[in-house]
Amino acid sequence: MKRITSTVYPLPHSHTHIPTHSPTHILTHILLVLTIAFFLTATPAGAEDRVIRVGVYDNAPKIFVSGSGKPEGIFIDIIEYIAKREGWKLSYIHGTWGEGLARLERGEIDLMPDVAYTAERDKKYSFNKVPVLSSWFQVYSRKGSGIRSLLDMRGKRIAVLEGSIQQEAFIRMADSFGLHMTIVPVSDYDKVFEVVADGGADAAVANHFYGALHARKFGLEDTAVVFNPSALYFASRKGANDQLLNTIDNNLSGLKKDTRSLYYKSLKRWTSEEVQFKLPAWIQTLGIIIGLALVMSIIGAMLLKHQVNIRTRELREANQRMEERIIERTAELAAAMEKAQAADKIKSAFLATMSHELRTPLNSIIGFTGIILRERVGPLNEEQKKQLNMVRSSSQHLLALINDVLDISKIEAGQLQIAHEDVDIRQVIEKVVQSASPLAENKGIEIGYRIIAEDTQIMADSRRVEQVLLNLVSNAIKFTEKGSVRIACESDGPNITVNVTDTGIGIKEEDMETIFKTFRQVDSGISRKHEGTGLGLSISRRLVQLMGGRIWVASVFGSGSTFYFSLPRNKRKV
Amino acid sequence: MKKILVIEDNEQNLYLIRYILEDCGFEVFSAMDGKGGIELAASLLPDAILLDIQLPVMDGYEVARSLRRNPDLADAPIIAVTSYAMPGDKEKAIQSGCSGYIEKPIDPDMFASQVQAYMQKRHNKRGNE
Known part of the structure; x- marks a missing residue:
């Protein structure tokens, strides 16, 4: 027989505390008397060191002796709790279930836990009333x-x-x-x-x-x-320990009412196992695998997140650098633009100034030459007239040069504005023929025009159309020694086409494109003979393009050329 | 005799214009800058004003605007005489209050008749706008 004794020392009851610093002796005495009275009633066994002998057998987790030899289990938790409250000392007697019951019968133990109630047992034992489990x-x-x-x-x-x-x-x-x-x-x-x-x-x-x-x-x-x-109940020998069982019941009811009590903690503790x-096993393995997988995926996710963060930061930095670069470049471009615009303004101002500065002296040269040549000031001899005519011719050539250079500069600076007005091509042709006639007559060249188109109205810049046609007619007269210069106007669907045909020297195949370029004149040998700026065709082409048309040439070298230009009618929709 | 005020800073051009206009029987007065021109115009009240646009200190546009502010000159013919330089110059001159525009270099044969044509066409501010 194994005898295990566990001693639980009574806790000082809360009511046993005697206030020692009471203000009056009377109060102290009253309290003392009350406390003693309560103490006596609260310990029903009446003995301060009552020993309760409890049977223990092995039926874990309800009741058993652990590896260290200590009784444990739900019943032990409960009885020790009650003993602590009631000031009992517990003495455990270990044995088999049968031995336990036999001891109880013989009065060798006071309580046997974990006893199920049966009518037969009721004859031999007393049970507490509140079921323990x-x-x-x-x-x-x-x-x-x-x-x-x-x-x-x-x-x-x-x-x-x-x-x-x-x-x-x-x-x-x-x-x-x-x-x-x-x-x-x-x-x-x-x-x-x-x-x-x-x-x-x-x-x-x-x-x-x-x-x-x-x-x-x-x-x-x-x-x-x-x-x-x-x-399941605590049992004692029939009628031997009813007071004890009552005390257990009182405590148990209290324990069972409070879900946070030791009773439930013990149940949880022993049943959670x-x-x-x-x-x-497979669930545990699976659990471990899932757990590992979870941990790994969390780690993976964290690593990934970390990398993403790094990349995000890098991207953000790159982005920031890019933005800075863009801002810088934009500022640079804006500065360059401003500079270019300033340069353009300077160029425009320069052109305007040059125009004025060059024309102002030309104005008096041409003006005075004209006055003198008309002999308003006085009569001139033939040689004087001849030389003054040369002055006038040269100054007019200079003026033409200035005008052409200005035009080219304006076109290249994008400052040439094209008007959009009603233009009657017939009138333009007539005007040009009229002004070119003296020149043609001087050279003994026939000049004429033919209007084939029924409708000669278009939307364009009349001054510029006139400039182009005059340039072509002047060139034709200039490069034709004998024969004729003829102008024709034809309708060409949405366009109107004007051509100027001469019987002059003609243009070689390979030169047909270069003649439209700036400062080009075919055959330098001839160019000296036919003085000009070399800008006329270049300007004409640009002007025609600016008005939405095109200019081209057909020629047989040695027998003449035909220059064409066509312009869109651009008529206002009626 | 009709009085014409010429505001022109170039001596040779001024001489040329004066010669041509006097030859045609006009009485010609002149000023070499805008300020002098405005003052002379106010006291003279000429029948026409020929105005160079490229003038020192105060340009022709400004002079034209200033002349138009004088009620006595509100409908006087003011003719800009200038070298055609940049697009919009003519429009600018008209907007500034000029009623005519003659391009330099002038044609000595045509000049006087051009001036006379503008003198006949009295300036009408509303009509031009």
Whole structure:
């Protein structure tokens, strides 16, 4: 017989505290008397060091002796709590279930925990009234035994705790179903499962507390066979310790009312382990794998996030640098633009100034020459007239040069503005023929025009159209020694085309494009003979283009050329 | 005798214009800058004003605007005589209050008749706008 003694020292009762610094002696005395009175009534056993002998057997987690030799379990938690409150000393006497009950009967112990109430037991024992635990019995079978329900147990060997209620109840139940099976009686709960694990039986009967905690350990699993729900109590010898049982009941009711009490903490503590044991190995493995996977994915995600953050930061920095560059470049461009615009303004101002500065002296040269040549001032002799005519001719040539250079400069600076006005091509042709006639007559060249188009109205810049046509006609006269210069105007769908045909020297195939370029005149030998700026055709082409048209030439070298230009009518929609 | 005021800073051109106009029977007065021109115009109240645009200190546009502010000259013919330089010069001159525009270099044969034509066409501010 093993005798384990656990001593619980009474805690100082809250009401035993005597205030020592009371202001009056009377109050102190009253309090003292009251406290003693309360102390006496609060300890029903009447003895300060009452020893309660408690039977212990092994039925974990309800009650058992741990590896260190200490009694543990739900019943122990409860009774120790009550003992602490009541000032009892507990003395544990360990043995088997049968021994425990026998000792109780003989009066060797005061309390036996975990006793289910039966009518038969009621004759021998007294029970406390508040059930400590609710339990039921369950059949546990070896994994793979195929025992899942009651009928599966036909003819099987079933291990049962010897002399226990579950034995009686199980046999009763089996009989009622007419099942015959071999009962293997075992003295100890631990052995009940062990027998099945070792193959001495096919299944075992145990209470669900025990089964939940131990089945896995022995490679057993629970079945659907559940029976005999019962309430478990503390029991004492019949009529011997009713006061003790009452005290237990009082405490138990209090414990059960408060969900945060030790009672529930203990239940949770001892049954939470069972949850752990219930987990199948594959779930645990799976859990570990999932856990690992989760951890790895979290780490991965963190790494990824870290990298993303780095990249984001890099991108943001790159972006910022880019923005800075853009701002810088924009500023540079803006500065360059301003500079260019300023340069343009300077150029424009320069052109305007040059125009004025060059024309102002020319104005008096041409003006005075004209006055003198008209002999308003006085008569001139022939030589004087001849030389003054040369002055006038040269100054007019100079003026033409200035005008051409100005035009080219304005075109290149994008400052040449083209008017959009009603122009009658017939009138332009007539005007040009009229002004060119004296020149043609001087050279003995015939000049004429023909209007084929019915409608000669277009939208363009009349001054510029006139400039182009005059340039072409002047050129034709200039490069023609004998024969004729003829102008024709034809309608060409949405365009109107004017051509100037001469019987002059003509243009070589390879020169047909270059003559439209700036400062080009075909055959330098001839150019001296036919003085000009070399800008006329270039300007004409630009002007025609600015008005949305085109200019081209057809020529037979040595026998004449035809210059064409066509302009869109651009008529206002009626 | 019709009085014409010429505002022109170039001596040779002034001489040329004076010669041509006097030859045609006009009485010619002259000023070499804008300020002098405005003052003379106010006291003289000429029948026409010939105005060079490229003038020192105060340019022709400004002179024209200033002349137009004088109620006595509100409808006097003011003719800009200038070298055609940049696009919009003529429009600018008209906007500034000029009623005519003759391009330099002038044609000595045509000049006097051009001036006379503008003198016949009295300035009408509303009509021009």
